[in-house]
Amino acid sequence: MGLPPFVVNPDETFDALYGMRRLEIEEHLARGEITVRSDLLQPWGLVHGGVYAAMAESLASWSTALAVAAAGQIAMGLSNTTSFLRPIREGTIHGLATRRHRGRTTWVWDVDMTDDQGRLCATSRVTVAVRDADQVLGPRG
Amino acid sequence: MGLPPFVVNPDETFDALYGMRRLEIEEHLARGEITVRSDLLQPWGLVHGGVYAAMAESLASWSTALAVAAAGQIAMGLSNTTSFLRPIREGTIHGLATRRHRGRTTWVWDVDMTDDQGRLCATSRVTVAVRDADQVLGPRG
């Protein structure tokens, strides 16, 4: 069946706005990168917490969406728990998503975000709901 | 003592990039708004989960930061748990942050995000660490 048709060109979505590059999107793993820019920071010069949460959400959701599309299913984020461990001020944020659970109705991902020195700076647990495509127009939960 | 000096002009931070307007920042409550634009969406036309997480993070962090500044302390997000309940496609996201706990070293906030019909669409629990300002240059945790 394949992915549902795009409503927004993927090059013009939120991922594009904050500069998330998808490097690898597999069924059980995903990788991405973000180059730190001043408009990704909070006023005191640290990368904003929402940037990490967004990166994790995207990697987990894209991987799940691509994997379940063949069965006519769509993926939607259900929850995102992000812990902020160490600030990043410059360089690149490296995101690695690993699938921890593949259930009938939910997939669970861990997403680690590291800096250019390989230090763990944030880590997210993302739960993605898998639903039949015809539910996409209704409430998420 | 007051807030630590800004490293980035608040009008040029991540909040500005995704269009979060702070309407009210009090010690125990904060309110903000985001006008939905196509570059806040994911490819299937729903507001990206990272937008909700970012809004919650900002409201909780700003309120805590302003409140503890007088004591020479700074605020940094420790964790952000966001549940996605109902998608938003257009209109305005209305955020209301309510402080649930004010401890010596952590403050805990609940942030509800509703659509123009007043329906709860996402809700976040944000834990903000409060530290002496001289710790700001070290690891967050």
Added chain:
Amino acid sequence: MGLPPFVVNPDETFDALYGMRRLEIEEHLARGEITVRSDLLQPWGLVHGGVYAAMAESLASWSTALAVAAAGQIAMGLSNTTSFLRPIREGTIHGLATRRHRGRTTWVWDVDMTDDQGRLCATSRVTVAVRDADQVLGPRG
């Protein structure tokens, strides 16, 4: 249709072991109490964090289970995020669960736990999956 048949007598489950009394179980709200005993503590005399998580899980799950039973559906916990705000050493833990979201496939609850002085000591966000009863024998997710 009603609740699925019990496998374990409710008076002999985990709730009985740690002494959780269900005072009120409604579709949108639940209340319970636990009398603090030494075998609910950790070695330094504070109520164990697992006690709060268990109480929240039970209140949210019972309320959802009773509400959806009429439709031939069952409820199973999907995730439980508990924040520990203030220790309790003695007296009674008072739990109040409030439903925040009622979706087709997930219900979301906030559960506040207070001490005898009414101070907020722990708070949980519990997501409960709602599934058709014939799924109960398979994986949760």
Added chain:
Amino acid sequence: MGLPPFVVNPDETFDALYGMRRLEIEEHLARGEITVRSDLLQPWGLVHGGVYAAMAESLASWSTALAVAAAGQIAMGLSNTTSFLRPIREGTIHGLATRRHRGRTTWVWDVDMTDDQGRLCATSRVTVAVRDADQVLGPRG
């Protein structure tokens, strides 16, 4: 300096009540086991979600507490996010805690809980606060 003196004999705490055996407690890793009994179940025969949360909390807290005791510090759980992936009905719950972050004021752990077939059934992220021992009598946060 060593651990603060016990208020409750560790053999008579909550861990003893629900039968959690600590097999290995190291600074960066911990392992434990729980034999499933009927009084650890909910009425429909599944291990109660609170049992997983409690196990994770204990493993993370004990490891942190032992590691920081030499510096005159104590450990207290700050938050516990547990995802329930697959039910367990019988046998043994095997818990493995891995430290993900060691900060000055918080340590973050991932705790995986598997069944006798090695399947991941629950997973927790536990954040433990590290404080000077003289703070133990005040609020947690």
